Amino acid sequence: xxGGVGSRLWPRSRAASPKQLLHIMGEGTMIQxxxxxxxxxxxxxxxxxxxxxxxxxxxxxxxxxIPQENLVAxxxxxxxxxxxxxxxxxxxxxxxxxxxxxxxADHWIENVHEFQNRLKLAxxxxxxxxxxxxxGITPNRPExxxxxxxxxxxxxxxxxxxDEGVRVVRTFAEKPDLPTAERFLRSGDFLWNSGMFIWRAxxxxxxxxxxxxxxxxxxxxxxxxxxxxxxxxxxxxxxxRITPISIDYGVMEKAKNVYVLQCDFGWSDVGSWDETxxxxxxxxxxxxxxxxxxxxxxxxxxxxxxxxxxxxxGLEDVIIIDSPDALLVCKRGESxxxxxxxxxxxxxxxxxxx
Amino acid sequence: xxGGVGSRLWPRSRAASPKQLLHIMGEGTMIQxxxxxxxxxxxxxxxxxxxxxxxxxxxxxxxxxIPQENLVAxxxxxxxxxxxxxxxxxxxxxxxxxxxxxxxADHWIENVHEFQNRLKLAxxxxxxxxxxxxxGITPNRPExxxxxxxxxxxxxxxxxxxDEGVRVVRTFAEKPDLPTAERFLRSGDFLWNSGMFIWRAxxxxxxxxxxxxxxxxxxxxxxxxxxxxxxxxxxxxxxxRITPISIDYGVMEKAKNVYVLQCDFGWSDVGSWDETxxxxxxxxxxxxxxxxxxxxxxxxxxxxxxxxxxxxxGLEDVIIIDSPDALLVCKRGESxxxxxxxxxxxxxxxxxxx
Numbered sequence: 001x002x003g004g005v006g007s008r009l010w011p012r013s014r015a016a017s018p019k020q021l022l023h024i025m026g027e028g029t030m031i032q033x034x035x036x037x038x039x040x041x042x043x044x045x046x047x048x049x050x051x052x053x054x055x056x057x058x059x060x061x062x063x064x065x066i067p068q069e070n071l072v073a074x075x076x077x078x079x080x081x082x083x084x085x086x087x088x089x090x091x092x093x094x095x096x097x098x099x100x101x102x103x104x105a106d107h108w109i110e111n112v113h114e115f116q117n118r119l120k121l122a123x124x125x126x127x128x129x130x131x132x133x134x135x136g137i138t139p140n141r142p143e144x145x146x147x148x149x150x151x152x153x154x155x156x157x158x159x160x161x162x163d164e165g166v167r168v169v170r171t172f173a174e175k176p177d178l179p180t181a182e183r184f185l186r187s188g189d190f191l192w193n194s195g196m197f198i199w200r201a202x203x204x205x206x207x208x209x210x211x212x213x214x215x216x217x218x219x220x221x222x223x224x225x226x227x228x229x230x231x232x233x234x235x236x237x238x239x240x241r242i243t244p245i246s247i248d249y250g251v252m253e254k255a256k257n258v259y260v261l262q263c264d265f266g267w268s269d270v271g272s273w274d275e276t277x278x279x280x281x282x283x284x285x286x287x288x289x290x291x292x293x294x295x296x297x298x299x300x301x302x303x304x305x306x307x308x309x310x311x312x313x314g315l316e317d318v319i320i321i322d323s324p325d326a327l328l329v330c331k332r333g334e335s336x337x338x339x340x341x342x343x344x345x346x347x348x349x350x351x352x353x354x
Numbered sequence: 355x356x357g358g359v360g361s362r363l364w365p366r367s368r369a370a371s372p373k374q375l376l377h378i379m380g381e382g383t384m385i386q387x388x389x390x391x392x393x394x395x396x397x398x399x400x401x402x403x404x405x406x407x408x409x410x411x412x413x414x415x416x417x418x419x420i421p422q423e424n425l426v427a428x429x430x431x432x433x434x435x436x437x438x439x440x441x442x443x444x445x446x447x448x449x450x451x452x453x454x455x456x457x458x459a460d461h462w463i464e465n466v467h468e469f470q471n472r473l474k475l476a477x478x479x480x481x482x483x484x485x486x487x488x489x490g491i492t493p494n495r496p497e498x499x500x501x502x503x504x505x506x507x508x509x510x511x512x513x514x515x516x517d518e519g520v521r522v523v524r525t526f527a528e529k530p531d532l533p534t535a536e537r538f539l540r541s542g543d544f545l546w547n548s549g550m551f552i553w554r555a556x557x558x559x560x561x562x563x564x565x566x567x568x569x570x571x572x573x574x575x576x577x578x579x580x581x582x583x584x585x586x587x588x589x590x591x592x593x594x595r596i597t598p599i600s601i602d603y604g605v606m607e608k609a610k611n612v613y614v615l616q617c618d619f620g621w622s623d624v625g626s627w628d629e630t631x632x633x634x635x636x637x638x639x640x641x642x643x644x645x646x647x648x649x650x651x652x653x654x655x656x657x658x659x660x661x662x663x664x665x666x667x668g669l670e671d672v673i674i675i676d677s678p679d680a681l682l683v684c685k686r687g688e689s690x691x692x693x694x695x696x697x698x699x700x701x702x703x704x705x706x707x708x
Contacts, residue, residue, distance in 0.1 A: 011663075011665070294695055294698060296695070297688070308678075308679050308680055308681055309365075309680040310680075311364075311365070311683070311695040313688050313695070314688035315683060315685055316685075324662075326662055326665065327663070328667070329667070329683055330666070330667040330668060330669075334668035335667070341648055341665040341667070350663075353663055
């Protein structure tokens with residue numbers, strides 16, 4: 001899933017150069033890192049990228065190892081459920097037994113070996129139980145920026161995997177306020193919802209049929225024309241009418257056969273500049289400096305130049321993100337408010353900066 | 355006097371576009387404001403601008419009312435004494451009784467009417483006493499960024515002007531440390547040294563002859579060729595050998611017949627971004643915002659865009675000065691340290707940003 005904009009990473013992330021195509025953390029761009037950490041388990045020719053039509057060229061350039069036919073364009077963003085449904089029909093046509101691993105293109109994972117191990121176990125569970133499996137992250141702080149998953153102590157059918165951290169899902173919880181997040185953390189049976197899912201393609205489509213019958217019908221209409229001349233036209237017409245809905249809300253919260261794997265491989269959705277600073281390797285002044293930066297008496301700050309020199313004097317806990325046509329200067333801890341700037345630009349129709 | 359760079363106003367002030375040619379405070383550029391506030395007392399054709407050769411074109415463009423022959427180029431900056439000596443010889447050649455008003459090109463003055471009144475009185479004193487007159491500013495805070503002038507209670511020859519705030523100078527003091535500045539403020543007989551001087555051209559040249567005989571000789575050598583073909587060559591050769599020295603150190607501290615006028619017309623040398631913020635008209639959040647700026651929960655800050663959008667979130671007491679190729683982000687109260695950035699650029703020979 002690679003169709004988002006990542007607007008909280010403005011001014012670097014834009015519609016035309018979204019977060020997943022940028023160098024934010026690690027060696028490559030976020031999508032390059034995402035594909036690389038699947039190797040050799042899932043080779044590039046079995047990676048399907050679903051993204052916005054306007055971003056397809058960027059992915060082609062950045063990951064030439066992925067076959068052209070694996071780049072799937074959505075004409076409009078319609079949240080995660082349509083994206084996943086479309087991908088499932090494509091995989092199912094290629095292989096009626098297809099196992100499907102759904103991953104966002106813009107996450108950071110520290111321990112890749114452990115990540116792959118959990119993915120393999122998830123595939124085993126999805127196959128054995130013919131169910132829906134998701135990865136839950138053991139929380140280490142009362143984060144209000146993530147959704148949560150509560151697991152139950154039921155062991156029905158997963159007895160032999162219980163010690164491996166496989167759990168039956170009890171409920172999904174939206175992003176909580178701080179007191180609720182603190183309660184979740186203390187309770188010990190809540191995990192962060194990573195947005196990563198594992199299931200057989202045929203199984204998830206059956207769930208769509210049951211819980212999202214309209215969307216299922218729309219997706220089948222599209223997939224029936226896959227490879228035909230009429231495909232682009234049908235895709236666009238049908239997508240235009242699709243109501244946006246997330247996979248969590250549309251399917252996961254309603255389905256019965258849902259499992260979660262407790263994971264502890266170091267994970268982040270890199271959802272804000274504060275988070276980026278938190279994940280980065282700081283210098284002796286606890287600064288994270290990128291590019292052409294001069295500091296004087298400056299500490300605990302994240303400064304990212306983009307070609308121009310940045311001189312910082314006497315700063316503490318400040319985030320500075322430069323770009324050719326817009327600059328962000330933000331107190332650390334306030335970077336969620338970047339969304340307000342993006343909202344302002346949308347209201348004012350300053351599209352060149354979006 | 356218009357030859358400086360104003361490096362503490364980096365990154366806006368540069369060798370190629372120095373402070374005096376920029377819009378920093380008020381309606382026009384600093385030199386335009388300086389010339390405008392002399393009208394109608396000193397018409398443009400009687401204003402002589404002495405500046406660095408590299409800046410001459412800028413002045414010609416900005417103040418077309420000043421005759422070409424009144425723009426005097428120094429090949430190198432040699433501090434204030436050579437600049438003033440050169441100007442004095444030029445004025446003396448035009449009028450043996452010339453009264454000379456020496457003004458820096460980059461100051462801010464609030465009450466222009468009062469300023470002109472003090473200048474007129476200064477001219478009267480300079481003529482009556484055949485002495486050196488300077489304007490001293492009544493201090494309102496223990497500023498460490500200015501030099502000070504201590505006056506004496508002697509009234510020799512100025513009895514009838516004593517009530518007008520004319521004083522005999524006792525001593526000049528360099529920029530003090532804070533305890534010293536506080537003592538100066540309490541004592542009541544110290545004024546800020548504004549760097550503005552009034553005297554007859556013939557008198558100041560006599561003082562040069564007495565206290566700076568080498569410099570006097572060098573200046574006469576130049577002025578003897580004024581208008582000749584050999585002038586540019588002699589000017590350059592002679593200037594190259596001139597030792598830089600200020601008028602304060604070279605003449606004022608040594609001369610005997612020195613007077614100071616107590617002045618209270620609202621004055622600043624606009625020497626730093628902190629000072630610029632201090633002088634500016636703030637909005638309800640005590641921000642001073644220029645250009646394309648969006649603020650969220652930001653107070654007591656000075657943000658100056660230069661075409662690009664600046665988004666500020668959660669900031670308090672921050673100065674942000676943008677330019678096409680360099681950005682300054684500085685805690686308020688620390689803008690004197692901008693000099694360190696400029697020094698760094700000089701050391702690293704990053705001349706494009708100087």
